[in-house]
Amino acid sequence: MKIFPKQKKSPVQFYLLIAILFITLITIYLGSQYGYFKVYLFAINLVTTLVYGYDKLTAKYIWFRVPENVLLILGLFGGSIGGFIGQVLFRHKTSKKSFQLSFRLIIGFQLFLIIWRYY
DSSP states (O other), X not given: OXXXXXXXXXXXXXXXXXXXXXXXXXXXXXXXXXXXXXXXXXXXXXXXXXXHHHHHHHHHHTOOOOOXXXXXXXXXXXXHHHHHHHHHHHTOSSSOHHXXXXXXXXXXXXXXXXXHHHO
């Protein structure tokens, strides 16, 4: 018997707001000391990994889930390494083909931008 009733969807805006808040606070607090871009990349990847872990936990207990769009948006804005770590560490979203295709397209786009910028 399940204790918690199954929830349909969680608000995307709420999860994005919380993630952006943590990323902003970490960047502001440590940015002047270590460089804002480096701290931003660290913060977004840390938050993305934690969001994957949270979503895996909620998948087991049927609480409010983190929408796939939130995971993909975090990856798009620099958290793709954290997303990959979260997938491997928590074994989460590794077998869903539509999600993996979108995630790989994001990584390909980021690699294109890096190559275009530096070569």
